[in-house]
Amino acid sequence: MARTANRYLKAQPPTARSKEIFLAGNYLRLSVDSDYTGSDSLENQRKLAKEYAEKNKDVSIVKEYIDDGKSGTSFDRPAFTRMIDDLKRKEINCVIVKDLSRFGREYIEAGNYIEKVFPFLGVRFISIVDRYDSCDAGCDKELLLISLKNLMHEMYARDISKKVGSTFQIKQEKRMFYRSSTIPYGYKMDESNENYCIDEPAAEIVRQIFKRYRQGMSQYELCRQLYQNNVLTPSQYRQTGRIFKSPEDTLKIWQSSTINRILKNPVYMGDVLRHKTQQSFCEGKKSAKVPDEEQILLTGNHSPIVDKDTFLSVQNRLAQIKEEFAAYRMHSDVIAKSKVFEADVLENKVFCGSCKAVMVRAVEYRKVNEKTEQYKVYRCSTHRKISDCCDSRYIEEQALCEILYCTIQEQLLLIKGLKKQIENDVQFSFEGKLRHIEHEKQRITNRKALLEQEYLEQYARYTEGRLTVDEFQEFRKTYTGQKKSCDMQAKELETEETKIRKKRTSIKKMFSAWMALDGETRLTEAMVHCCIERVEVFQDKRIDIRLSYQDCFAMLEKWTEGGK
Template identity: 30%
Template sequence: MIVNDNRTRSELSKFRNEYRVAVYLRLSKEDESIGQSISIENQRNILIQYILSQGWTCYQVYIDDGYSGLRFDRPGFLRLLGDIESKKINLVITKDLSRLGRDYIVTGYYLERYFPEKNIRYIALSDGIDTSAPGSVSDIGPFKSLLNDMYAKDISMKIRFVFDEKRKRGQFIGAFAPYGYLKDPDNKNKLIVDPYASAIVKRMYNLYINDNSMGAIAKILNEENIPSPIAYKETFCNYKNKRTDRRLWNQGMVKNVFTNPTYLGHMAQKRSEKINYKTKKMKSYKQSEWIIVENTHEPIIEQEQYNLVQKLIDKKTVLYGRKSGAKHLLNGLVYCKECGSKLTYKQVNGKHKMNCMTYLRHGKNYCCSHYIDEETLDSFIVEELRKISLKALPNDFYKQFGSLEKKEKADMYSVELVQLEKRRMEIQTFMKKLYEDKVNKIITNDTFITLINDYIKEKENVNTRYEQMKKLQQVLNSNNQDSDNYEKVLTDIIQFQVPDKTILTQLIERIEIDKERNVFIHYNFKNPLPEE
């Protein structure tokens, strides 16, 4: 199409030699489905032919292939703007206005403000838009921009619908598989287990159940140089992240692993989504709004283990470590009876005491002091449970409690022992392979020494953990008791000098402390003892 120009021949001849033309070509992935008519090569041929027919000079061709018209941070477009600022060009031409952009507001800004202020003539060839022709832009430009914007919105809605339909069928549509899984090479919409990362996921669950906080788990993984999900993707996938702080594990990454039903073998998607088609900002959905399809792939975590971790998270039992390495036994279970806030720990005269968070943060106008000695409260709670045990067990009271919701410790120890043994064998294989690579001169001697030392250190850690788990397993086996109900739990409390945090979390719903330091224990079962 030839754009009409009402200027005289002498005026046209004068300007023809002065124009340095920028040809801008764009094609999005959505446009590719429409066909050859707007392909990059087709756009180039049409525009170059038009430029030659006008006797103009093509300064450069700028291309953005595979970029949405809603984005204006496209590489080719940014180079175009840079050359405009450097006054290297004075005419920009596209096949149509939608190639420039599909956002009504931003496209209008370039069309009506930026180009005129920079003395840039703009032509959208097939739309008949030419900023040098009076009325060309004001008559049709805004209308075309609005139509392009509406088109982009329509395409976005259709894409979201297609994605949701795939999600509902249990097809994975993410660019990268969740940590612990890989995309099936034969079916990109299916997940398969990643042997390395899945072992890390299992270990994380075991660490949390065995009284390690999310922060402590992140620290352990970082100290052992285990790549975070971001770093892992950068190593093995075509993925880049500019934020350097994302290279290391943090509490948020750990929690994401603990709250993702995908590890149960259920496809959990649409956990977050872009707010709309014009922005990159994301909004998170509640778990009740996720699209979850059950039994779509091999699970990494068992249901009982997952349920226990969710229960611990719901109680927010963050385990703050002391210098001695001990844990706060009742953290996350103790509340202020007056205002309902949790009690937190504070060191007073060398001892840990608990007090109302509202009082500590806002003062006596909002609540009152509830200082209570941690050791005193711990001892009181454990003694109360021992009294219940003595009362309950002889009378077969445990049957009223029902079965435990958690996988028994002995079973979990066995699972971790199997994993540790498997890792020992893997390390041995890797060390052997490293030696062979060194002999065959595939790797240098320095590389060999560095890698072999890392594996030796990991092997020592695995062996130490293995021996610890064996001892714990022996202690549990020596009890020779039924582990399918609360009788096992209560008996453990009597036998253990240091009660287990996981057991207490399941026995106790909450503990309340009033301003007189009276203690009210709310159990997850019916208390057989008379209330005092």
């Protein structure tokens, strides 16, 4: 394996790069159908990137993003999304992948990222096996080849999808066990890697969850107890291999949804439920739930963690609680429902100002003229799980939406008031700055040409013996310093030019997007998606709103205050 990796690295042609150190994110992906030990294994991808960084001193790997068991036919992957967010926040400015198939197998979207998105963000993209580096000017000629490769990768993915789908279907019809992408908490693969066997440390946690829920403890109380006992969540356990928190771990709060999935999963009494969802990459169909009667249950597949009586008793309690809640909702005396949207359009946009956790939409009740009214609020998710970890702050959905609407209207007034100036004066200002930068770049180019000419003249004098070694060395030292200064000024001008062009493009986009919302009489879903980036709610009723294109608004406000 090492010889293969070294072959790819040695085959790269030497290129002259700047001394800038790129902060790289190493992106690794393993498909659901990939083998876990072959050339595409996570370990091999990690090793290849590490060896590349060791040989190229201008690249430093600072973060790693892993999508384990994720298909390359879609870019809707958790780790990939986090990587793009980090690129936008400038936490990294380089992406390394083993090859383009690890990056993605959907050729149109992959080409869009490589040829448009990454250059726009100023991101360096490196595909080791394909010997592609966006910082190498010679690689631009290979973009067509890259597109063709991505097309072949997509065709390959569709072909594999058909074959893998057929294999799974045959195994389901024969009621054969096959490994899922994620092994259930409490189990691990046996030595032959063919079936589940009990992972005793995690299995003991599962037994306690079933035991205490059967005894009457609620799911929220179980989350609190697991957190107080320093038990790592299943995802943390998969990453660290530790059941309990160690000094280097950041303890996360267990989710009630995680407890609920454990309690409902028949895998813990030795059965495996298969064919729960169905999708087709080759036909472009997304994952959809399969009706209960069409799902396949493999009974007695492996050793159980809890006995059948315990599992069925827990299912009875879950069903009873569900029925009681449904009956309560049916016979409640709620006469009115106060809500702004049917769906939670502010999902993952409202955060607690203290613990920075997302605030979740919840139902509350109040008395209005001696009758009950139902309304929606946003509460800190940390407090809902573990009340000691944060306070009980909340904000009513209707009040929050009114504040957001007024804030958006205020910015719209600013845009409308500056419409002609934005279209004329601001545009003229940008063009003036770009002309000035172009003039300065030409001045530096001329200066470098004069320096070069002077260097040649002094070198000729030195070779003719009219200049001593010490005199020529002193001149060369001065020449080198002046040339370096010119190069630095040229680089600063290029950076400034890129920033100005980006600002001009952002203002055009902002103006077009926001003006399309003019005339709305209330907050709409389109306004939320277009205008709101993040909202933080504080205990003292203060609200911090970050709008989309906020940098553009700040620039416009500064521009109007300065009168230029």
